[in-house]
Amino acid sequence: MSELLLRLESLAGELPQRTETAIVLTLAAYFAGLRLFAWLRSPAWCPPILLASCLLALWLALLPLDYAGYRQGVEWLTWLLGPATVALGVPLYQQVHHIRALWKPIALTLPPAAMLAAGYAVGIAWLLDAPPRILASLAPKSVTAPIAMGITQELGGSVSLLMGALLITGVMATLGITFMARGWRLEDERVIGFALGVNGHAIGTVRAFEIGPTAGAFASLGMSLTGVFTALWLPLMWHLMA
Template structure:
């Protein structure tokens, strides 16, 4: 019996150090978040990605696994963000006919919306005496994660801080747009979807597909265009101002 307890104790200390442990924990938290989201009857205020993040944070707090070791263990999952960035060209190509039909509203609304999303976050943080690292980490908070990570590295910000900002932004943008659409009596799925994609990146896009295929298509379009536009102007503007 004592030998079994010693083996279990040894396993409890060595298991968190194995690289596959981080991957298993991540996938387990994600699928548990999906189940919990379904059990809660799909609330708009609490998407499954938020539930999964909270569950994963709780697991990491209980296990002797530091963030550095965890991030090293999920390195290949992070690597997959590269192909995901390239894959953003697929929904963009699929919506070329929408771009041609609605290019004027898109040109008029997308640039100021993307600039405002970065500007107000940086402005508020600057008024609160945030460090340059924090400012750089918050600037691309409304861009989908694969592109935002590349931007924040260019700006010399913090990727962990960025990921937290992305999660909060996606959840709050999705909730706010849903409530504002009801308050403003807006029912056009193109408008709602595009707003969710521009402001809520991937989390908003998932919500848009819940509304319908048209909203999801325009959310993918808004998310893709916002990522491309921000990746072009934000580093140039940042280095110019800095």
């Protein structure tokens, strides 16, 4: 690990704005997070993505690479979030017979869940006298990243702040749903998966696929429908209340 850090520092110092630097940092943080997750015996309270994010933040603070340069270097990785989200339609199609059987409870629970996810975050921030830019950054925090970034930009928020809110939301929602399912002895993969997708977006969906293909498909459905529904109602409500 020390040799890797020395190499990263050398590369960052020589080419502070190069895409290669940002890619190496991102991949190194991701694989290091996976190794650390396995070394810690896969704790449910600390998923690999959280470990990788903390490592990356630490490296960016120590290395001579500013955040603007890093973000510019990983733009193409951010773009790949879109195709990766669309690819979740494959397991969704494979489980379509289960989804058709439950379309009524899905249609009834999705709208209030999506509106509550945005409402409580904005409400708490508003009570703490947060400025409109922060409110706009927190509103789409439960939506998958490609859609959330577009919503945030339309509302006039900060994408950087949004990404932090997305990480915290995904991790906390995944942990909360996992522990609640255990406490309530809930074993229906369809319910668990849907809850993970609606509340935990991509991070929750990854956890759902670890449970099983059915949970993963329903998580994909919940994440996708939450994104579409939020993209339709949130900007409209935001501009009406502005």
